[in-house]
Amino acid sequence: MKYNPLINERVAKNEAFNFIHPYQPAKSMQGVLKIMYELEKDLCEISGMDCFSLQQAAGAHGEFTGLLIIAKYFKSIKQKRTKIIVPDTAHGTNPASAAFAGFGIVSLKSESDGSILPEKLKEFLTPDIAAVMLTIPNTLGAFEKNISEISRIVHENGSLLYYDGANLNAIMGIVRPGDMGFDVMHINLHKTFSTPHGGGGPGSGPVGVKEFLEPFLPVPKIESSKSKFVLNYKKPKSIGKLKAFFGNLPVILKAYAYIKSLGAEGLKNASEWAVLNANYMLARFKDKIDVPAGSRCMHEFVLSPKSLFKNNVRTLDVARDFWITAIMLQPYISR
Numbered sequence: 143m144k145y146n147p148l149i150n151e152r153v154a155k156n157e158a159f160n161f162i163h164p165y166q167p168a169k170s171m172q173g174v175l176k177i178m179y180e181l182e183k184d185l186c187e188i189s190g191m192d193c194f195s196l197q198q199a200a201g202a203h204g205e206f207t208g209l210l211i212i213a214k215y216f217k218s219i220k221q222k223r224t225k226i227i228v229p230d231t232a233h234g235t236n237p238a239s240a241a242f243a244g245f246g247i248v249s250l251k252s253e254s255d256g257s258i259l260p261e262k263l264k265e266f267l268t269p270d271i272a273a274v275m276l277t278i279p280n281t282l283g284a285f286e287k288n289i290s291e292i293s294r295i296v297h298e299n300g301s302l303l304y305y306d307g308a309n310l311n312a313i314m315g316i317v318r319p320g321d322m323g324f325d326v327m328h329i330n331l332h333k334t335f336s337t338p339h340g341g342g343g344p345g346s347g348p349v350g351v352k353e354f355l356e357p358f359l360p361v362p363k364i365e366s367s368k369s370k371f372v373l374n375y376k377k378p379k380s381i382g383k384l385k386a387f388f389g390n391l392p393v394i395l396k397a398y399a400y401i402k403s404l405g406a407e408g409l410k411n412a413s414e415w416a417v418l419n420a421n422y423m424l425a426r427f428k429d430k431i432d433v434p435a436g437s438r439c440m441h442e443f444v445l446s447p448k449s450l451f452k453n454n455v456r457t458l459d460v461a462r463d464f465w466i467t468a469i470m471l472q473p474y475i476s477r
């Protein structure tokens with residue numbers, strides 16, 4: 143449900159970018175460093191976070207980075223927090239990334255629309271919880287209406303709040319994770335800012351943090367001094383390097399071109415259109431196929447093809463691709 147203008151592919155294919163060698167000295171690639179520096183600033187503005195790193199190759203890589211930052215932060219303040227709370231509606235990469243970063247997982251059962259009840263969450267908030275990972279809007283397409291209260295009780299417990307920003311295309315220009323109280327997040331550039339998504343890549347999962355976590359971000363950090371851009375590797379508290387060189391540059395360039403060409407109002411419109419389009423699709427489907435999480439959604443919704451089982455249609459027949467789904471279901475829908 144997102145717009146991938148062809149012009150941005152042309153920008154990313156431009157020779158001026160394609161023939162840069164990553165071992166070139168920083169002073170010979172000031173232009174591209176400036177673009178990355180500005181993109182970091184734009185992502186801060188869009189998300190309400192204070193600093194970004196563009197190095198991560200995909201959303202899951204961003205989660206892993208964010209969780210390493212959380213681990214290192216608690217180590218630095220000498221607190222032993224070993225577990226991450228993940229709601230059962232989360233993308234499978236959330237618990238996998240947390241386990242990969244060395245945490246134990248506490249699975250939290252969500253309500254029928256995928257939302258979290260603060261009273262329920264409170265019972266799981268013990269002193270060993272490092273963070274709670276939330277996806278807003280969640281995979282069932284619902285906004286977490288209790289987020290202010292959730293943020294309050296999570297921080298009261300001394301834990302941090304992680305925002306899985308894969309679904310940012312539903313809220314950009316309208317609300318900001320940083321203002322909702324999140325401390326760490328990733329954004330899937332390939333799901334929100336140009337770059338066709340699907341088919342397995344390429345991706346980019348920049349990680350944003352609040353100021354107090356800035357020292358832990360990966361190196362190198364692109365810094366600006368006296369209108370020159372430099373790569374700073376000297377950050378003693380950094381979690382280190384996460385990927386060769388600077389990240390997936392073509393995806394970064396497409397995101398930059400998309401943000402600069404749409405501007406603030408355009409980005410807000412893009413979210414409104416994403417939500418409107420998803421609701422249009424939902425309205426077309428909802429009388430024909432079971433929609434477990436209700437009759438309105440944000441950027442996406444989940445269909446259950448259970449009612450089609452009698453026609454010998456199985457979930458896997460329709461699961462992979464929405465358009466294939468729509469085509470395959472056509473004969474059943476028009477009955």
Ligand SMILES: *Cc1c(COP(=O)(O)O)cnc(C)c1O
Pocket residue numbers: 200201202203232233235236277281306308309330345346347
């Ligand atoms: C897609 C997605 C991810 C993982 O992102 P990748 O770029 O595929 O690694 C994480 N969380 C949610 C909610 C997603 O939709």
